[in-house]
Amino acid sequence: MEKTGFVSEEILDKIRVGKEYVAAKYGFRNHWYPALFSKDIAEDEIKTVELLGEKILLKRIDGKVYGIKDQCIHKGVPLSRKPECYTKGTISCWYHGFTFRFEDGLLCDIVGVDKSNIIGKRHVKTYPVQEAKGLVFVFVGDEGYEVPDLSRDVPPKFLDEDMAIRGMAREIKSNWRVGAENGFDSTHIFIHKDSILIENNDLALPLGLVPTGRGAFKVQKEEDGPKGVFDLFEPETIRPVFQGTVEGEEVRMGTPEGKNMLPHNISIWLPGVLRVDPWPDPKLTQFEWYVPIDGKRHLYLQTIGCRVNSAEEEAQFDKEFEERWKPVALEGFNDDDIWAREAAEDFYADDTGWLREQLFEPDGNIIEWRKLASKYNRGIQTPEDIK
Amino acid sequence: MEKTGFVSEEILDKIRVGKEYVAAKYGFRNHWYPALFSKDIAEDEIKTVELLGEKILLKRIDGKVYGIKDQCIHKGVPLSRKPECYTKGTISCWYHGFTFRFEDGLLCDIVGVDKSNIIGKRHVKTYPVQEAKGLVFVFVGDEGYEVPDLSRDVPPKFLDEDMAIRGMAREIKSNWRVGAENGFDSTHIFIHKDSILIENNDLALPLGLVPTGRGAFKVQKEEDGPKGVFDLFEPETIRPVFQGTVEGEEVRMGTPEGKNMLPHNISIWLPGVLRVDPWPDPKLTQFEWYVPIDGKRHLYLQTIGCRVNSAEEEAQFDKEFEERWKPVALEGFNDDDIWAREAAEDFYADDTGWLREQLFEPDGNIIEWRKLASKYNRGIQTPEDIK
Amino acid sequence: MEKTGFVSEEILDKIRVGKEYVAAKYGFRNHWYPALFSKDIAEDEIKTVELLGEKILLKRIDGKVYGIKDQCIHKGVPLSRKPECYTKGTISCWYHGFTFRFEDGLLCDIVGVDKSNIIGKRHVKTYPVQEAKGLVFVFVGDEGYEVPDLSRDVPPKFLDEDMAIRGMAREIKSNWRVGAENGFDSTHIFIHKDSILIENNDLALPLGLVPTGRGAFKVQKEEDGPKGVFDLFEPETIRPVFQGTVEGEEVRMGTPEGKNMLPHNISIWLPGVLRVDPWPDPKLTQFEWYVPIDGKRHLYLQTIGCRVNSAEEEAQFDKEFEERWKPVALEGFNDDDIWAREAAEDFYADDTGWLREQLFEPDGNIIEWRKLASKYNRGIQTPEDIK
Incomplete structure (x- = not known):
C-alpha cells in the first residue's frame, strides 16, 4: 500500500485552475x-x-x-x-x-x-x-453516503439496452489523470500517425486537430445525469490538419485519403471515463476507464460497444471483437497511448508537473475537463481513506 | 542501514498504553x-x-x-x-x-x-x-553502561546447568514486536489448526483459548531477575475452545482427542524472548527470540531445551532434534507463524497500526506485555544509535 | 530523476569548513x-x-x-x-x-x-x-550566464597542443565528492598495495604518505585560470612510509624497490577533476573527472595524456593505451578506487557522514580542497535546477 504521495498544500496553493482535480491524485471518492x-x-x-x-x-x-x-x-x-x-x-x-x-x-x-x-x-x-x-x-465511498445511480457515473449510451459491450483491462504505470488527459487530448493524435489501424480500417487521420477560436467544446452537467465535457468537431470550431511543416518545409503528411473520417464525438466523464463515438468503426463506440489503483498506477479498462438487435448479432460482434477490434484497436492503436502515458508520468509524479507544464490553445478542452472534475466530483481521496 | 522509519512523536502522543514499547521499533537498548x-x-x-x-x-x-x-x-x-x-x-x-x-x-x-x-x-x-x-x-548498549548479568535477559530455566539447547535462526520480514506478539498471543493458535505437528505428536489443540475474566496472566518482576508476563492456563482463568461455530452452525473442530494437552505455561520476557513450556513435547521447552535487525526485520532465533544428565542423553536429544523437532516443530509448526507475521507487518509498518488495531478480551496478556516492556526496559533505540 | 536527496539546512548549519562544498551534493553549476x-x-x-x-x-x-x-x-x-x-x-x-x-x-x-x-x-x-x-x-549552467573559457575548468597541461588524450568512462555508485576525495586523498594509497600495476610498471609504492607539518600543499587560484590544490611531494613536506607496524611489530611492507617513484605531483581542480603527474609512467599524465550524474552516482571519466610530436607517436601511444595502460592502470589499478568509493558511499549518503567523519593530519589537503571548492565555485546545484 502506497501511503505517501499525496499532493502537498504547498503545490495546491499554486494551482489556479482545477485545484481539486490536481488534489485527486488517488481519484475521486463516492x-x-x-x-x-x-x-x-x-x-x-x-x-x-x-x-x-x-x-x-x-x-x-x-x-x-x-x-x-x-x-x-x-x-x-x-x-x-x-x-x-x-x-x-x-x-x-x-x-x-x-x-x-x-x-x-x-x-x-x-x-x-x-x-x-x-x-x-x-x-x-x-x-x-x-x-x-x-x-x-x-x-x-464514505460509509453512509447515499449511493447514486450507476447511470450518473457512466457516459450516455453505455447502459442502453441494445448496447453490447466487450473489452479488456490492463494495469498502467501512470497516474489516472495522465491516462485521462492522454485520452481526451485532441492533439495527441500525432502519436498514432503510423498506426496499423489506419490502413486496416481505411481511416482518414489528421496529424492534429486545431480549435479555431472559442467554442471547441461544450459541458454537460444536468443535475441528475453524468457530468462530462464534449469536443465539438464542427468545421467552424475544430479544424483537422493533415500537412505537417517545419520552418516552411512540408515534412510529414497525415492520412487524408481514408474513407472513414472518425471520430466525430469525443467526451470525457466523471469519475474518469472517455467515450469515443464512433470508434474504431462507424458502427462502434469506445468507452474506456482510467481507474485509479493508487497514486502511481491506473487500470486501463477498455470496452467497445455495438448496438445489436438479437443474440445472433451479438455473437457476430463478439467474434469481430476478438478477431479484429481487440488486436487492431484496443491493442494495436491504444498501445501507443499506453507508452505515451508511462513516458509522461515522471513529469507529474512529484506533482510539480502541474505547475511546470506549458499548455497551448488545443489544450482548452483539457482545462475544461479539469474545471468540471473539480466542480462536480463527490469527494477527494485522502491519506486517511487508504489506511 | 535503514536510517528513517522511527516512530513519530505525533503517533506516540496518541498511544495510551505501552508508549515506550511502541516507540521501540528498533528494540530496547542495554x-x-x-x-x-x-x-x-x-x-x-x-x-x-x-x-x-x-x-x-x-x-x-x-x-x-x-x-x-x-x-x-x-x-x-x-x-x-x-x-x-x-x-x-x-x-x-x-x-x-x-x-x-x-x-x-x-x-x-x-x-x-x-x-x-x-x-x-x-x-x-x-x-x-x-x-x-x-x-x-x-x-x-550505551558505552559506560553497567552490563547486567546475562541471566537477567533470558527466561528462567534457560541457563539451568542440565538444560541442553539446540536451535536454528532465520531472518523474518517483520518488525520484532509483530514477531513477539504473534508468539505470545494465545488465540493465534487458530492458524495452527492443520499443523503436521498435531498428529505427529498426538497433540490436543483447541481452536482458541478464552480468558474467563480477570486473572489470566501474572507478571514476574523481581528486582534482580528477568522481567516477564505469564499466561495462566488454569481452568478458572483460561478456557480452551474446541468447537468453532459461525451463526450458530458448527463449522470446524479443533483437535480435542490428542493425549498431549500442551503447553501449560507460556511466558514472554524482556528484551523479547518467549518460553513455551512444555513444548513441543512433554519433556521439552521452547525458547525463542525475536531479535530486532532493524525496524523492518527480525532474527527469529528458535531453540528447544531438554534436560539431560549425561553426554549420552545429550547426544540422543541432538539426534531427535535434527530428525524430528527441527523439521516438525521449528519448521513445520512455526512456519505458519512466520507467514502470519509477514502478513501482519504491512499494517504496523507505518506505525499507524498501533492506533488502528481493535483488540479484544484475549489480547489482555499482550497489553500486559506492552506495559511491562515499557516499564522495565533499559532504554529505547534511537536514530542516533544506528549511525 | 532523483528529486529529493539534497542536503538539509539542519546539517549545513553544523558544517564548519567547506559548507558550500558539502551543499554541492549534485555538483557545482556554471x-x-x-x-x-x-x-x-x-x-x-x-x-x-x-x-x-x-x-x-x-x-x-x-x-x-x-x-x-x-x-x-x-x-x-x-x-x-x-x-x-x-x-x-x-x-x-x-x-x-x-x-x-x-x-x-x-x-x-x-x-x-x-x-x-x-x-x-x-x-x-x-x-x-x-x-x-x-x-x-x-x-x-544558468541561462544568460557568461560562459567562461573551457581552459578555466580543466587542469593545466590538459589542453596543451602536444598532449594526446585517451580514456574511458564508467558510472560509479557513489556521490562525486566521495569520488574526488578518494582520488586526492594521499593515504588511500594503502588500498593499492597489491596492485598489478606495481610489478607491471616497476613502481616504488609506499604504504602511506605522511605530511611532516605545515606546508604539504599549495593552492592555485589565479584569477583567469583554473582553481586547484596541489600536494607538495617534497622530502620536507610529505614523507613516504614503506614499513607498516602494529603495536611495534612490522606487519606489512610497501614496495620500496621499484625504480619508478611516482607520482611527484597530484592536484585537484574545480569542478572536480584530478591530475596525477606523472602517472602511471614517467612520461604520462592521468587526468580524471568525477562528474555528478545525480546525488548518488558519478561518471568516472578517466584519461591519460601523452606528449606527442607526430601522428606516428600518437598512434604508438594509442596502441600502448589500449594494450597496456587501459587494462593495467585505468582498470587494474583504479578498480580498487571504485569499490572503495562505493564502500564509502553509505556513510555519506544521508549527509550525516560529513559531521561524523574523524579526519587526521594527512587529510589536510582534503580540507584545503573543500575550502577552495567552497570559495571558487560558480554556483551550487539546487532542487529547482533539476526539475
Whole structure:
C-alpha cells in the first residue's frame, strides 16, 4: 500500500485552475468504478482489487458480487492472504477467526472464541457492488453516503439496452489523470500517425486537430445525469490538419485519403471515463476507464460497444471483437497511448508537473475537463481513506 | 542501514498504553541479544551481524568472541568490506590502515602512517559478548553502561546447568514486536489448526483459548531477575475452545482427542524472548527470540531445551532434534507463524497500526506485555544509535 | 530523476569548513563537464546524458554537437523517448509535435498544429557544448550566464597542443565528492598495495604518505585560470612510509624497490577533476573527472595524456593505451578506487557522514580542497535546477 504521495498544500496553493482535480491524485471518492469483468469472478470465487488505494475483497455469492475491505479489523491482516469461508455468506480471518458477513460487514462470530463483547457489534467496511454490461462496478465511498445511480457515473449510451459491450483491462504505470488527459487530448493524435489501424480500417487521420477560436467544446452537467465535457468537431470550431511543416518545409503528411473520417464525438466523464463515438468503426463506440489503483498506477479498462438487435448479432460482434477490434484497436492503436502515458508520468509524479507544464490553445478542452472534475466530483481521496 | 522509519512523536502522543514499547521499533537498548550460534563462528573467523540497526563485526580470538562496530571511525567505511588482520588481536581498515584492538577498540596504529596525534587516543565502539548454551550473546548498549548479568535477559530455566539447547535462526520480514506478539498471543493458535505437528505428536489443540475474566496472566518482576508476563492456563482463568461455530452452525473442530494437552505455561520476557513450556513435547521447552535487525526485520532465533544428565542423553536429544523437532516443530509448526507475521507487518509498518488495531478480551496478556516492556526496559533505540 | 536527496539546512548549519562544498551534493553549476567521448557520438546521432541531475539530449549536426534539455516544454515528456527529427536542425516531440531548434532552443513549429500563439516565442533550455581532446564538454549552467573559457575548468597541461588524450568512462555508485576525495586523498594509497600495476610498471609504492607539518600543499587560484590544490611531494613536506607496524611489530611492507617513484605531483581542480603527474609512467599524465550524474552516482571519466610530436607517436601511444595502460592502470589499478568509493558511499549518503567523519593530519589537503571548492565555485546545484 502506497501511503505517501499525496499532493502537498504547498503545490495546491499554486494551482489556479482545477485545484481539486490536481488534489485527486488517488481519484475521486463516492463514485462508481469498474473493477473487473463479470466473467472473471465465478460463483464462490474470491478476487481482490485495489481501487483508489483501497484494497477490496470481492466474492460472488448466489450470483451477486459483494465487496468488503480486505483487512481484518483486529490486527489489520489481509483476509485474502488465506481466505477461509466456513459459511456461504461469511469470511473468517485466518489469524484469529474473526468472522464477517459479506452483506453488512458485521463481525458475527470469532471462530474459537465463543464469547466476546465485540461480537455482533463491530463491522468491517463494505463496498456497494453492481454489475452492468458485463462489468463489476464498485462504489468507493464514505460509509453512509447515499449511493447514486450507476447511470450518473457512466457516459450516455453505455447502459442502453441494445448496447453490447466487450473489452479488456490492463494495469498502467501512470497516474489516472495522465491516462485521462492522454485520452481526451485532441492533439495527441500525432502519436498514432503510423498506426496499423489506419490502413486496416481505411481511416482518414489528421496529424492534429486545431480549435479555431472559442467554442471547441461544450459541458454537460444536468443535475441528475453524468457530468462530462464534449469536443465539438464542427468545421467552424475544430479544424483537422493533415500537412505537417517545419520552418516552411512540408515534412510529414497525415492520412487524408481514408474513407472513414472518425471520430466525430469525443467526451470525457466523471469519475474518469472517455467515450469515443464512433470508434474504431462507424458502427462502434469506445468507452474506456482510467481507474485509479493508487497514486502511481491506473487500470486501463477498455470496452467497445455495438448496438445489436438479437443474440445472433451479438455473437457476430463478439467474434469481430476478438478477431479484429481487440488486436487492431484496443491493442494495436491504444498501445501507443499506453507508452505515451508511462513516458509522461515522471513529469507529474512529484506533482510539480502541474505547475511546470506549458499548455497551448488545443489544450482548452483539457482545462475544461479539469474545471468540471473539480466542480462536480463527490469527494477527494485522502491519506486517511487508504489506511 | 535503514536510517528513517522511527516512530513519530505525533503517533506516540496518541498511544495510551505501552508508549515506550511502541516507540521501540528498533528494540530496547542495554540488553543482551543472541546474534548467532557459537558453532557458526570458528577460531579466527569474522562474522558480521546487524542488531537493532547497528552493524557489528565479531571475531573469535583464542576461543573468545569480541565485537566492535563495523565502521571505521575515519571515513565510515565497513571494516568487513575487506577485513585485514595483521595481528591476532587487531583489525586494520583496508582504506587508510586505521588499526583497532578488539579488546578495547583502541586505535593503536595506522599502518602506513607512523605518527599521528590520534593514535592511542581514539576508539571504535566495542560490544560486550558472552556465550551461553551454544549461543553468542551481544550486549547492545550505551558505552559506560553497567552490563547486567546475562541471566537477567533470558527466561528462567534457560541457563539451568542440565538444560541442553539446540536451535536454528532465520531472518523474518517483520518488525520484532509483530514477531513477539504473534508468539505470545494465545488465540493465534487458530492458524495452527492443520499443523503436521498435531498428529505427529498426538497433540490436543483447541481452536482458541478464552480468558474467563480477570486473572489470566501474572507478571514476574523481581528486582534482580528477568522481567516477564505469564499466561495462566488454569481452568478458572483460561478456557480452551474446541468447537468453532459461525451463526450458530458448527463449522470446524479443533483437535480435542490428542493425549498431549500442551503447553501449560507460556511466558514472554524482556528484551523479547518467549518460553513455551512444555513444548513441543512433554519433556521439552521452547525458547525463542525475536531479535530486532532493524525496524523492518527480525532474527527469529528458535531453540528447544531438554534436560539431560549425561553426554549420552545429550547426544540422543541432538539426534531427535535434527530428525524430528527441527523439521516438525521449528519448521513445520512455526512456519505458519512466520507467514502470519509477514502478513501482519504491512499494517504496523507505518506505525499507524498501533492506533488502528481493535483488540479484544484475549489480547489482555499482550497489553500486559506492552506495559511491562515499557516499564522495565533499559532504554529505547534511537536514530542516533544506528549511525 | 532523483528529486529529493539534497542536503538539509539542519546539517549545513553544523558544517564548519567547506559548507558550500558539502551543499554541492549534485555538483557545482556554471562549470564545464565532460559528458562522453567525441568518438561515441557520430554525425546525426542522438545521445542522452545526465549531468548534475539534468537530463540532456545531445545531437551532432554538421560536425558540431548541440545540447538541449531532454524534456518537452508542453507536458514534460522526454524527447528522447522516440526522437523524431524532420529537419537537420530540429527535433519534434513525438507526443504533440512541438518542434525545437537545436541552435537556440526555439519552438519554431508544432507539427500538426499550423497556428499557435506560442510558436516562435517559447524555448527549450539549451546547453553550450564544446569539444576538446576527444571529449564532449557540456556547460551546465544558468541561462544568460557568461560562459567562461573551457581552459578555466580543466587542469593545466590538459589542453596543451602536444598532449594526446585517451580514456574511458564508467558510472560509479557513489556521490562525486566521495569520488574526488578518494582520488586526492594521499593515504588511500594503502588500498593499492597489491596492485598489478606495481610489478607491471616497476613502481616504488609506499604504504602511506605522511605530511611532516605545515606546508604539504599549495593552492592555485589565479584569477583567469583554473582553481586547484596541489600536494607538495617534497622530502620536507610529505614523507613516504614503506614499513607498516602494529603495536611495534612490522606487519606489512610497501614496495620500496621499484625504480619508478611516482607520482611527484597530484592536484585537484574545480569542478572536480584530478591530475596525477606523472602517472602511471614517467612520461604520462592521468587526468580524471568525477562528474555528478545525480546525488548518488558519478561518471568516472578517466584519461591519460601523452606528449606527442607526430601522428606516428600518437598512434604508438594509442596502441600502448589500449594494450597496456587501459587494462593495467585505468582498470587494474583504479578498480580498487571504485569499490572503495562505493564502500564509502553509505556513510555519506544521508549527509550525516560529513559531521561524523574523524579526519587526521594527512587529510589536510582534503580540507584545503573543500575550502577552495567552497570559495571558487560558480554556483551550487539546487532542487529547482533539476526539475
